[in-house]
Amino acid sequence: MTELLGHYNYWIVIILMMTGFYIVIARPNLVKKVIGLFIFQTSVFILFISMAKIEGGTAPIIEEGLSVYSNPLPHVLILTAIVVSLATTALGLALVVRIQEAYGTSNEDDIHVQDEED
Amino acid sequence: MMQPLLDVLSWICLLGGAIFLLIGAIGVLRFPDFYTRLHAVSVCDTLGAGLVLVGLIFQGGLSLVTVKLLLIFYFMIFTGPTAVHALAQAALQSKLKPLVDDHEPR
Amino acid sequence: MEHLIDIVLLGLLMITGFAIVRMKSLLAVAMLTSIYSLLSASLFVVLDAVDVALTEAAIGAGISTILMLATVALTRDEEKAPRHTPLLPLAVVTVTGAALIYGTLDMPHYGDPAAPVHQHAASAYLHDTPGEIGVPNVVTSVLASYRGYDTLGEVTVIFTAGAGVLALLGYRTRRRNIQGPGIRKLVVLRVIAKLFFPLILLFALYVLFHGDYGPGGGFQAGVIFATGFILYALAFGLGNAQRVIHHPLLRIMAAVGVLIYAAVGIEGILLGGKFLEYGVLADDPVTGQHLGIMLIELGVGITVAAVMLIIYYGFVSRQD
Structure with missing residues (x-):
């Protein structure tokens, strides 16, 4: 059972990552592209946190009577990464809003057409 | 002496809560329009999640955990119905017509 | 299970x-x-x-x-x-995914205590935290003390993002509170929002100062604090929210948070230690660590809350 499921978390993470990647490269809508990037980022978070887990461990808050804790270092890295991911998402969405105002569309194909006409 | 009794009570509450949540989920899938679905979700969610919390309170006993669970319970009984109310209000304002059976005399 | x-x-x-x-x-x-x-x-x-x-x-x-x-x-x-067929992206995604899955086969199993990840620094952090830092939450001790430089960098990134959104979207103050006919009907929402607004801010402070002992800290507290004001803006309109917390104040607070963090670091140098060394802040090193962590978490919280609100105001004030 554990032999078979040993990499289950990682495989699902890769499927999620590829879902986000597909949205970014195949969908023309810019808001959807930002959402694809967001999905990609979140899957990376799950990858790191999965690696931090120790079988039978608990949350890394030290308490009497407990001896096995999960690895706190990836938690720290991902905690700050989540906040930074919001910062990048907000900046991306702000760019989309400005593009919408300048071109009147947030569809990448239409923007290319308008650029070629100029 | 008390512990088995508390365990049984908490299991009844947890299972009851889970059943209500399941009923709510089935309602969302089966009901025909927005308002009826909202109805299924709001009633079952408040009761279901409330029962789950009561079951957890039985497990927590008299400790800080119980106080925190009671606080969550307090937040939930206010926020759940409010959110559903706001959602229904927004749907009404954007002119979403409720599904009405026209064959019955009104 | x-x-x-x-x-x-x-x-x-x-x-x-x-x-x-x-x-x-x-x-x-x-x-x-x-x-x-x-x-x-x-x-x-x-x-x-x-x-x-x-x-x-x-x-x-x-x-x-x-x-x-x-x-x-x-x-x-x-x-x-999309204008193009999705075949090429699909092929790219499949090949990349297959390569990555092939790569995982060499990885240690999920939950394996002997994995290389757990061998290097993490065990030292877990072992030394009670003696050196004296806070039970190891995540907080690593975030705020052992890797304090890193977190200072992250806070600066947040600050920069806030400045970037401000540069892109700007802000417009609402003199009148523009309300559709709809928002006046939301009496229930407003009563509940009024009831919960102070509780959310209180919870944010709890998360901020309880971060040493349980889950929480400056990042989470800042976001929760901002959420309280966003709830207020949603229920009472953006104009009223801007009257409660002014935009110029937010811009100052965003900078003040980063400056508090950096000032704690420089205070360490002035007292004869290194940059961001909290041990010298008090007579007892463990008390110094407590004080330092508390102050920098406060700085992080202020910056994060201010930047979140700047971003929110920027997006919503574009809607006319």
Whole structure:
């Protein structure tokens, strides 16, 4: 059972990552592209946190009577990464809003057409 | 002496809560329009999640955990119905017509 | 049992991901993204990362969703079909995914205590924290003390993002409070918002100052604090919210937070230690660590809260 499921978390993470990647490269809508990037980022978070887990461990808050804790270092890295991911998402969405105002569309194909006409 | 009794009570509450949540989920899938679905979700969610919390309170006993669970319970009984109310209000304002059976005399 | 929850949650995440690809309505996609974040927050609890779960629930499921909804409201909410066939992207994605899955085969199994990840610095952090720092939450001690430089960098990134959004979107003060006919009807929402607004701010302070002992800290507290004001703005209109907390004040606070953090570091140098060495801040090194962590978490909280509100104001004040 554990032999078979040993990499289950990682495989699902890769499927999620590829879902986000597909949205970014195949969908023309810019808001959807930002959402694809967001999905990609979140899957990376799950990858790191999965690696931090120790079988039978608990949350890394030290308490009497407990001896096995999960690895706190990836938690720290991902905690700050989540906040930074919001910062990048907000900046991306702000760019989309400005593009919408300048071109009147947030569809990448239409923007290319308008650029070629100029 | 008390512990088995508390365990049984908490299991009844947890299972009851889970059943209500399941009923709510089935309602969302089966009901025909927005308002009826909202109805299924709001009633079952408040009761279901409330029962789950009561079951957890039985497990927590008299400790800080119980106080925190009671606080969550307090937040939930206010926020759940409010959110559903706001959602229904927004749907009404954007002119979403409720599904009405026209064959019955009104 | 834990494995079962893990498997089910990951399965649900995958289904949500596929639904996001297929959905055409961007409003629905934004809501699904929120569900996706909430599911991953639940998964983080199962994987023992309670601090991360709190952050993801507040940021991913809360503020990100609001920003995406605001953007959808400013752009068109239907997605056009792509002009090209999706065959080439599909091929690229499949090949990349296959290569990555081949790469995982060499990785240690999930939950393996002997994995290389756990051998290097983590055990030292877990072992030394009670003696050197004296706080039970190891995540806080690593974040604020052992890797304090790193966190200072992250706070600066947040500050920069706030400045970037400000440069792109600017802000407009509402003199009159523009309200549609709808918002006047939301009496229930307003009463509840008024009731919960102080409780949310109180909870933010609890998360901020209890971060040494339980899950929490400056990042989460800042976001929760901002959420309270966003709730206020949603229920009472942006104009009223801007009267409560002015935009110029926010810009000052965003800088003040970073400066508090850096000042604690420089104070360490002035007292004869190194940059961001908290031990010299008090007579007893452990008390000094407590004081230093408390101060920098406060700085982080102020900056994060101010930047989140700057971003929110920027997006919403564009709507006219």
